[in-house]
Amino acid sequence: MxxxxxxxxxxxxxxxxxxxxxxxxxxxxxxxxxxxxxxxxxxxxxxxRSKNELIKQVYEEAKGEMAVKANAVLGSDLPFREKVEHFITIFFNYVTGSPYLQSFLINEIKCKNPLLPKNTGTPPDVRKFLSEVEEEMKKGTIRTTSPENFMINLFALVSYPIIMKPLYLDFFEYSSDDYDRLMMERKAMIMEMIFG
Amino acid sequence: MxxxxxxxxxxxxxxxxxxxxxxxxxxxxxxxxxxxxxxxxxxxxxxxRSKNELIKQVYEEAKGEMAVKANAVLGSDLPFREKVEHFITIFFNYVTGSPYLQSFLINEIKCKNPLLPKNTGTPPDVRKFLSEVEEEMKKGTIRTTSPENFMINLFALVSYPIIMKPLYLDFFEYSSDDYDRLMMERKAMIMEMIFG
DNA sequence: AAATTTGCTGACAAATTTGTCAAACATAAT
DNA sequence: ATTATGTTTGACAAATTTGTCAGCAAATTT
CATH class of the missing domain: 1.10.10 (Arc Repressor Mutant, subunit A)
Incomplete structure (x- = not known):
């Protein structure tokens, strides 16, 4: 820290x-x-000035940071497979380090500050990545769906299990260590799911 | 309503x-x-008696309901493929109807009420389902991983995109309708991902 | 070194949120 | 009609949270 x-x-x-x-x-x-x-x-x-001002700053900062991170990873010029692998690693660590970030963001979006400044810039190099995805689908490297859903799957498979850890610990009475061991398997598993 | x-x-x-x-x-x-x-x-x-009491009741009720739902679906005696398909449909609707439920739960678990009663019953028919998953892996119907991660993937692929909708609308400047259209594709896609 | 700026603090005030209570009210039983 | 029981309400009190301000101290400038 x-x-x-x-x-x-x-x-x-x-x-x-x-x-x-x-x-x-x-x-x-x-x-x-x-x-x-x-x-x-x-x-x-x-x-x-106020609590709201602090929250607004922290919110904007975090949202920006996340966008920058996604941008840097998805916009890099690694070959596709390596890029996906890199994404998984980077975001796994990122979400693990800030497991409540995404919950905080969706809460702020709906709950308070109804008029937070609209998203700064238009989408990042996500466009570039999405067209790369489309290309790989044509080449047959990966399953065919909408590229957007491919990307959402990536975020879902990496983020969700970490974010919801407290819930699953409670539901299935796993120990924290057992759960973490499950998490370790996931990178390889996700790669397998995507590239067969 | x-x-x-x-x-x-x-x-x-x-x-x-x-x-x-x-x-x-x-x-x-x-x-x-x-x-x-x-x-x-x-x-x-x-x-x-108090706000906390109300929250506690609502929390317990929701957690129980979710467990019952998971139990009913995962514990049914449908053939495996149909069971998974059924799960996706049921939970897609459930999460769509209560998109903030899971966020609420993880927030309550950590934030307030540090001493909420431990989970009522031991795991549901999840055990049964997990062994079915294991069997299907041996049969080669589905990819081999830990059954727990198979189930977590299922929850992740269904829940996450719905829960995080506000975030992705903001990030990628989609319209709500466009995003919902993406969601419609997902059931078939998830089935494809799992059963190839 | 005096003066000015900048950062920090305790004490106070305002606002918000929660909790209480006694009286009013309804409904049904005696 | 009267009592008993459960429910609703307005008015109030307590607690929590936020925001302010004058003053103090340290550092910088003149």
């Missing part, structure tokens, strides 16, 4: 991210965040 | 479910729920 010494503002932002995305405290109060950051609440208000 | 006329208590419970699971208002106040139900707040406290 590297905390840059760039100053209190950054510290607060990063702490908020940790509380929301890693610890999953979606109802965290400003006091919770201040405590976690080891500062006091008025400081938080000094740097961020 | 059928609201039984069985009385206020039931009305409140069902309204709470709607607000949380369908509308995704995870931060809803007791006032929000009372308003949505067309009653006033003290009534809510008359039937449920």
């Amino acid at each position: 590297p905390v840059k010494d760039v100053g209190t503002e950054q510290l607060i932002r990063e702490t908020a991210r940790r509380v929301f995305f890693v610890e999953g405290k979606l109802h965290a109060t400003t006091q919770d965040i201040a405590d976690a950051a080891g500062i006091n609440r008025p400081s938080l208000h000094y740097y961020f | 059928p609201v039984k006329d069985v009385g206020t208590e039931q009305l409140i419970r069902e309204t709470a479910r709607r607000v949380f699971f369908v509308e995704g208002k995870l931060h809803a106040t007791t006032q929000d729920i009372a308003d949505a139900a067309g009653i006033n707040r003290p009534s809510l406290h008359y039937y449920f």
Whole structure:
């Protein structure tokens, strides 16, 4: 958990991210965040006008970061198979590191801040990737469906099991370690599912 | 949205479910729920000692319902292929009807109510299903992995795209209708992915 | 070194949310 | 009609959460 010494503002932002995305405290109060950051609440208000402002910044930052990450991976010029493999690795780690990020995002989209600024830029190199996918389907490397669904499958197979871990631990009475062992198998399995 | 006329208590419970699971208002106040139900707040406290009590009941009810549903579908005596197909249909509809349910559950598990009663019964007929999966793998009907991951894939491929719809609409600037059209393709596609 | 800016703090105020209670109300039983 | 029982309501109180502000301290500038 590297905390840059760039100053209190950054510290607060990063702490908020940790509380929301890693610890999953979606109802965290400003006091919770201040405590976690080891500062006091008025400081938080000094740097961020309001709680909403802090959340908005963290939200935008996270959304942007995710887009950049997807962009970098899907837009790279690796051969297709390697690109998919790389994507799985990168996003597996990313989601594992911030398991509550996506839940936070969908919650913010619907719940509060009804007028969050529209998405900054148009889609990333996702377009490029989607046409690559289409090409591979024509070549017969992968099963034929809509490229969009191919990509959604990729995200689903990588993200969902990590995001929902608490639920499955509860449902199926697995130990955390057992579950993690299952996760280890998944990269190879997903590759197998896609490329046969 | 059928609201039984069985009385206020039931009305409140069902309204709470709607607000949380369908509308995704995870931060809803007791006032929000009372308003949505067309009653006033003290009534809510008359039937449920506290907000926490209401949430606990709704949480338990939903978790149980989900287990029952999974049980009924996975424990049926349909042939394997039909069973999987049936599962996809049933859960696609279920998740579509309550897209925020799973988010609500994982949030409650970690966030509040640290001492929610442990899972009621041991796993459902999931065991049975898992051994059926194993058998099919031996028969070569489906790809070989751990049966648990097979099942997790099923849940992931069905649930994730529906749950994360708001996120993907935002990211890829799809219209809601376009996205829904993608969803329609998925049942056939998932069957294809699994049975080749 | 005085002055100005910048960051931090405790104490306070406002707003929101939750919980309580006694009185009003309805309905059915006595 | 009166009582008893369960339900609803307005008014109030408590608790929680958010936001403000004047003052203090450290650092920077002049």
